[in-house]
Amino acid sequence: MNPQAASDAFYAALLDDDPEQLYERAPCGYLSTTPDGMVVKTNATFVDLTGYPREDLVGRRTFASLLTAGGRIYHETHYAPMLRMQGTVREVAFEIVRADGTRLPVLINAALEWDADGSPRVVRVAVFDATHRREYERELLRAKQRAEQSESRAQALARTLQSTLIPPSPPLVPGLDVSAAYRPAGDGREVGGDFYDIFQISAGHWVVALGDVCGKGVDAAVVTALVRHTIRALSVQQEQPSAVLRDLNDVLLAQGGDRFCTVVLVRLRRDGDAWSATMASGGHPLPLHVPAGCTVRPVGATGTLVGVLSQLRVQDSVLRLDPGDLLVMYTDGVTEGRRAAEFFGEERLHRSVVDHRDARLPADGILGDVLDFQQGSARDDIAVVAVRVPPLPATVHQQVREESPT
Amino acid sequence: MDDILARHNVRVTGRPDGRPVMFAHGFGCDQNMWRFVAPAFEDEFRVVLFDQAGAGGADPAAYDPARHASLHGYAEDVVSICRALEARDVVFVGHSVSSMIGALAALAEPDRFARLVMVSPSPRYIDDEGYVGGFSATDIRELLDSLDSNYLGWSSAMAPMIMGNPERPELAGELTDSFCRTDPQIARRFAEVTFTSDNRADLPRVQTPTLVLQCAQDAIAPVSVGRYVAEAMPHASLVLLDATGHCPNLSAPEETVAAIAPFIRDGRLVG
Incomplete structure (x- = not known):
């Protein structure tokens, strides 16, 4: 055929x-x-x-x-x-x-x-x-249920991890008003790279560290934990913030990996009613100083990123904080907060700092302004720490004046 | 107060000055279950239709996992809707699980409800010592599996189309295709609440005159269960319908209307 x-x-x-x-x-x-x-x-x-x-x-x-x-x-x-x-x-x-x-x-x-x-x-x-199809669908259903469980475990893990990188609440420092605010990026499902720490060396002698480890997630969190604890350990031995940052640089390089960070380190010593602040910045935005009745000015010198090159360029600056003075440290999530193509920027930040200089919790006020600007959702982590030397009560001024003639 | 009417997709038709007759759908679909029955009452009565929380065109926000974890939560909704409508002397017609929801509502506010009509009711679906509900606990687990496999066809894209559309009439054509579809999580919870509830102890306390409509060969609520309900309630009468299945409101609307109408008019029984 x-x-x-x-x-x-x-x-x-x-x-x-x-x-x-x-x-x-x-x-x-x-x-x-x-x-x-x-x-x-x-x-x-x-x-x-x-x-x-x-x-x-x-x-x-x-x-x-x-x-x-x-x-x-x-x-x-x-x-x-x-x-x-x-x-x-x-x-x-x-x-x-x-x-x-x-x-x-x-x-x-x-x-x-x-x-x-x-x-x-x-x-x-x-x-x-539909025998085979149903078996496959059951597998899909089980996989979906497992994925949902694993997602909720991952979220719980992220929250737990995050809570170990940020103090639950700022410590009470005699003679200093400390406020701190933190907001993870997005819905907070991922561990962010921003961190801060406030700890005591001895009576009237404190250290504030605030920084930003590049990246997010568990890998970044491991480095953040290392950085935070290394700063604590080194600060006990080393007097100068610049020396602490140099040693931290060596530790990060020795540890390998490609994670680097920016850190600002401030050592605070009580001096009667005032405080002396010694600070160094490893590639981090400079702290903002607001002397009583004056405008905002960045203080110190920006050094190089920590954990990149074997020679870290950092230097210490010394500043006197008088009663009423405010010192604000922040991460770039503040100035780089965005609304459409517009950044929150330094000018808005300076205004926000002045607005909240006398508030009970200036750090919370500044964070609120940044979030309002971004309509509630943070694209990047935001961390703010503010220390203020309490102004002398008016009655004390009067007493001083009354006493001076005698 | 008007919020609750929107949330439950409440529609009121018929005579504004008539006695209110409220139709409640059971587990599975929505107020469309009364499509062939409710219009027959519009000449004489003020007809109230609504969607149970989580069903049909009800606002997703109306569903509260904690409150709707028991039939009492659904009964509260019924009472709240009646209050919002300032409806008194209400005739409540409940299909399937809504029969028990009606009984709980009548116990909560006895003065508001003049009559109850229970279509294919069951106070307990799972067999118990000295009681035949028709199902074992394993059967109910199988039902939940059956829901799971059928909701594989549910996609999140459908949710906005089905839910939160209080203005259904324009979309009726598109939506008939999906009127039995519900958010799978909610359907599962409603199934669990429905088929694991036990309202036998509530029945003797209901003082409202009640009509029990029972179909022959109902796979969900057998005739013996219908008899049990009528005998357990102090003021209930049983009418056996020739219709078969669980949904006489769909399969035999004329017979259903003929049984309900004289009872809610003057308490007469036809059957």
Whole structure:
């Protein structure tokens, strides 16, 4: 037979295919039922799939009675109402209980046909074997549940980790008002790189450290923890902030990896009613000094990033903080806070610092301004620490004046 | 107060001065379940339809996992809607689980409800010693599995279309295709609350005159359960319908209307 003749014969055979065989041997099970579900007709495929002899089904069983108990409830509460209301039901998942008691996962499409007078006449149901699909779907469902659990564990871990990098609340320092504010980027699901620390060396002798480790997540958190604890350990041995930062630079380089950071370190010593501040910055924005009644000015000298080059260029600056003076340290999440293409910037920050200089918690006020500017959502971590020497009470001034003539 | 009416997609039709008849749908679909029944009462009554929290066109915010962890939360919603409508002398018609929700509402504010109609009710679905509810605890777990596998077809993109559309009429065409679809988490919780509840102890305390409509061959609430409900309530009568299945409001609306109408008009029974 030549190819043309073979092709013709094939199509001729298709056209001759017996409609009865098309129904009986279709690659899916067919059921026809009365509107209340009684089986009136079925095909050989359905009989093969389920193992019920035809005579046990027709006129004897309803479609719902072939389902599991859970499936029967779903049938009554969802499938039947949908079929009645919209005339068709697509891709409903059931399990049919076979004649031998085993279960056959199926997908059902069904259509309801109405009489000319609009009353339901017959339901036609197509039944597809979905054994393998259902197994796969169950795996998907389990994977989804596992993913959700793992996500919530990861979030809990991030929160716990973050809480170890930031003091729960600033310590009470005699003779100094300390306020600190921190806000992680976005929804706080990821551990940020900003950190700060405030700790005591001895009576009237404190250290404030504030910095930003590049990157986010667990890798950054490991470096942040290292930086924070190294600063604590070194500050006990080293007097000069610049010396502490140099040693920190060596530690980071020795540790390997490509994480670097910026840090500003301020050593505070009490001197009567005033404080002396010695500070060094390793590539970090300079602290802002607001002397009582004066404007804001950055103090100190910006050095180089910590953990990049073997020679760190940093220098110490000394500043006297008189009663009423405010010193603010912040990370770049403040000045780089954005609204559309606009940055919060230094000018807004200086204004915000002046606005909150006499507030009870200046750091919280400044953070609030940055968040308001960004309409509540932080694109980057924000950390602010503010230390203020309490102004002398007016009565003390008077006493001094009254006493001076004598 | 008007908020609650929007939240529950409440629609009021019929005679504004008529006695209020409130139709409550059960687990599965929404107020469309009454589409073939409610219009028959509009000439004579003030007809109130609403969607239960978490169902149909109800505002997602109406659903509170803590409050709706028991049928009492749903009963509070019913009472709040009646208050907002200043409806008194209410006839409450509840299908399936909403029958028990109606009983709890009537116990909470007996003066507000004049009559209860329970369509295919069950006070407890799971068998107990000396009581046949029709299901075992395993069956109910299977139902929850069945919900899970059927909600694989649910996508988050559908949620905004189905939920939070108090203005349904324009969208009715598109939405009929999805009127039985609910947020899978909520559907699961509602199923759990529904099929694990036990309100048998509440029934004897309900003083409101009650009509129990029972279908033949109801796969969810068998005839023996319907009888149990009618016998446990001090002022209840049972009417057996010829209709089969669990939803006579869909499968036999005329028979359902014919049974309800005389009872809520003057307490007569037809059956």
